Amino acid sequence: MAAKALMVLGTASHVGKSILTAGLCRIFKQQGLRVAPFKAQNMALNSAATPDGGEIGRAQALQAEACGIPPTTDMNPILIKPASDHAAQYVVQGKVWRNLTAQDYFDFRVRELFPRVLESYARLAAQVDLIVLEGAGSPAEINLRDRDIVNMRMAHAADAACLLVGDIDRGGVFASLVGTLVLLEDADRARIRGTVINKFRGDQALLEPGLAMLEAHTQRPCVGVVPYLANLDLDEEDSVALEGRRTTARTWRDLPETPDRPLRIGVIALPSMSNFTDFDALAAEPSVALAFIEHPAEVAAADVVILPGTKQTLRDLGYLRTRGFAETLLAHARIKPLIGICGGMQMLGQRIEDPHGAEGGGTDDGLGCLPIVTILQREKCTTPAIGQLRVPTLFGRPLTCRRVTGYEIHLGTTIYATDATALFDLERATGESVRDGAVSSNGNVIGTYLHGLFDDDDFRHGFIAAIRSLRNLLPATNVRQYRLARYQRLNRLADALRISLDMAQIERWLGL
Incomplete structure (x- = not known):
């Protein structure tokens, strides 16, 4: 060495x-x-895809x-992604190795x-x-x-x-x-x-x-x-770091109802939310007031709602129903934009199937907003990607930037209905070309597997401009160059x- x-x-x-x-x-x-x-060895739900195809x-x-x-997978050879209080998914040298309890890992696997x-x-x-x-x-x-x-x-x-x-x-x-x-x-x-x-x-x-x-x-x-x-x-990576980022939707009450007010973006605070850094660039924009939503009643005040990625898609889908979020999100999507990222997109589809027990097995109906079915797989897709928007408008508004960079980290394979409209054409770092995401029939709901898309300055500024126009708000007069600032x-x-x-x-x- x-x-x-x-x-x-x-x-x-x-x-x-x-x-x-x-x-x-x-x-x-x-x-x-x-x-x-x-x-x-790292324990975190926040992860990144490496150019060599790992996590x-x-x-x-x-x-x-x-x-x-x-970044390379050698920089973090063991990544532990908690699945419950007692078990986790273990990613070894960038690839999913197996799901284990903490006891089994420490007793038998560490030395291995x-x-x-x-x-x-x-x-x-x-x-x-x-x-x-x-x-x-x-x-x-x-x-x-x-x-x-x-x-x-x-x-x-x-x-x-x-x-x-x-x-x-x-x-x-x-x-x-x-x-x-x-x-x-x-x-x-x-x-x-x-x-x-x-x-x-x-x-x-x-x-x-x-x-x-x-x-x-x-x-x-x-x-x-x-x-x-x-x-x-x-x-940063752990849940303590997330607490430092949390804001409450109740702070939106203090925003004046004027055309120059900040855009209210709400992110549903799922119990197993992953990659919460997806929203740091949005939160840094002066024209945005971003909040993590913990109560269904807070959804009504949001201009746009994001359903984020999750380590436990089926379990968090159940959480949306038991907490009353499902009905609230469906009502929101009839009149305002709703966005699903990764697991969030899967939950907005017609159905999620887990035939290999990746998340414990079983099948559950999604929220039915997007014309897709997700089948969870054993192998995870982990790759940077460049996306080109397939649709002419976003939420009925033209987008000034139609190209975006991000990365994929997901277990699911998406099956499209015959009349489904995909959101992006992706060029993966692996050289593979695929379609990604989906758009609802009324155009109010979109989904994508791309994490980090809001870190892309041009795409983020165009996205904010489109939503502000949709919500009859004045264009932003001050924007952040997030990558330069970073x-x-x-x-x-x-x-x-x-x-x-x-x-x-x-x-x-x-x-x-």
Whole structure:
């Protein structure tokens, strides 16, 4: 394994490991190094399709972007996609491996899969100068120590210098940093070269006595206090990150009913919602007020409703019925736009069949808005794609941009009724040409398998213009260039880390 290795560990989930890893990747890339990210095992419903036809965690795709390289499945060889409180789908080196309970995985499968993790790491390490690894949760989960393959076992395998990160914004940062080190075994503790305090607000002078005591207790330097970076809006993975994005449809009540008001876009908050980052670019637009809808009564205020992707299509379809969403969505679709993405599109079809037990088996009727039937398959389609709009208008309005980029991640095969109208012609990265999506007979309902389509600036601006026109709202006077802003946010992150971290010390650990 030729590459040098730096590993970012955390005292808990959501302390900022993913974002700090992305920032460090950016810094080293700016210094001219060939750098790549790596996370041995990830648990997330947010995922990305790679050009090599696999599926990895969304954060590793962001980190690859920070490195200026395409994402590959070797960057995240094990992706765990929860299916229930006790079971999950396991994606290994980009492909669906099997569905297992957590007990079965930890008892029997971890050691079986670790050689494949090392395989991926070795391939990656042979191509770059430096790998920045990310841990998961905490390395001090003492009940899982002997079965851990993402934290200290991987740190030893990569011979990585490790940073331990704590989140001061959530409180208890000194206790969590010291406690984590106390619970580690000697060999693991020796890997930790220094600590980092993340998400600090206020006067750092007030923190200095605590930093001195922290270094005395841990016998390690604190190599930085990273400030709380507001409005960074970069991809994260877990449900805690989703909570930070949630808004409530009740805030729409405060919007004035004027022609220049924001467009109200509602996303149904499904229990197993996946790839919620699909909507970050829409939420960032000044002319949009996006909310995650948790109650059927909130649908009425929306100008347009989106039924998002889900890891459990059949179960979430049942949720729509039991919670009263089904009738509300059908009423909405008679007069306003309704959009289904991936699993959302499948639920809007005529029927969903699961003959192979991909989601437990069975068949259920869809909401009947789109002339399609979905058959869930064993093999998942995971590929970037470029779409060309097949229909002349969208919701009866012309669209200024008829081309879109995105990616597919789905188990279902779509069967079209004889009179069905598809939404896009897709050119997949694999070279395959297929039709995608569907349009309802009244034109108010559309569906597509494409994730990330709203990240495409031209398509998003055209989409917003069409819906604003449909809803008799004035054209947007201010639009965001999301892709440029994303590039700038990564640079802003790198600039903040370069100032707040002792990069010279970190580089000495790496022998750079």
